[in-house]
Amino acid sequence: MTAVLIPGLVLYSDAALLFMRLLVAAVFLSSGWGHVSDPVGRGKKIGMSPRFTVFLGSAEICGSLGVAFGALIQPAAIGLILLMLGAIQKKIFVWKTGFWGTKDQGWHYDLLIVAMNLVIAATGGGTYVLSPN
Numbered sequence: 001m002t003a004v005l006i007p008g009l010v011l012y013s014d015a016a017l018l019f020m021r022l023l024v025a026a027v028f029l030s031s032g033w034g035h036v037s038d039p040v041g042r043g044k045k046i047g048m049s050p051r052f053t054v055f056l057g058s059a060e061i062c063g064s065l066g067v068a069f070g071a072l073i074q075p076a077a078i079g080l081i082l083l084m085l086g087a088i089q090k091k092i093f094v095w096k097t098g099f100w101g102t103k104d105q106g107w108h109y110d111l112l113i114v115a116m117n118l119v120i121a122a123t124g125g126g127t128y129v130l131s132p133n
Contacts, residue, residue: 017119017126024116025068028080032060047094059083067120070129077121084114 004010035042035057043053060083066076091097091107100106 014126014128017123018128020116021067021070021073021120021125024077024080024113024120025064027113028060028064028067032057032064035060047090056083067117067125070125071131073125073129073131074121077117077125081114081117081121084110084117088114 035053037057039050039053039057042057043050046053048056059079063076063080063083066072067080088107088110091110098106099108101108
């Protein structure tokens with residue numbers, strides 16, 4: 001049993017999940033489009049080949065569409081989690097970036113995106129999805 005401080009807010013949980021899904025989708029769609037539209041420049045920035053950068057961008061775009069529309073939402077969210085775990089690994093072990101970061105962005109942001117995708121995967125995205133799990 002879950003303790004609820006403000007019972008009326010539970011009525012908006014599906015709308016809140018939809019908002020979170022759209023926010024996650026916007027982040028990944030923007031990032032993925034940047035990778036796909038300039039694979040050479042983005043690849044140099046992240047230390048990857050242009051071919052892998054296109055693959056990464058395509059995966060981000062596909063995952064963002066799945067999360068936004070609720071089509072295969074759990075595999076899409078899990079895929080985005082794996083991408084973010086790769087980003088966290090690179091920031092910690094390759095770039096030696098701290099949790100909050102120094103001159104560059106830390107990996108706290110990436111961890112928040114992982115948590116958001118965990119909620120999306122665990123809840124199936126709520127009611128407002130194209131294909132319920």
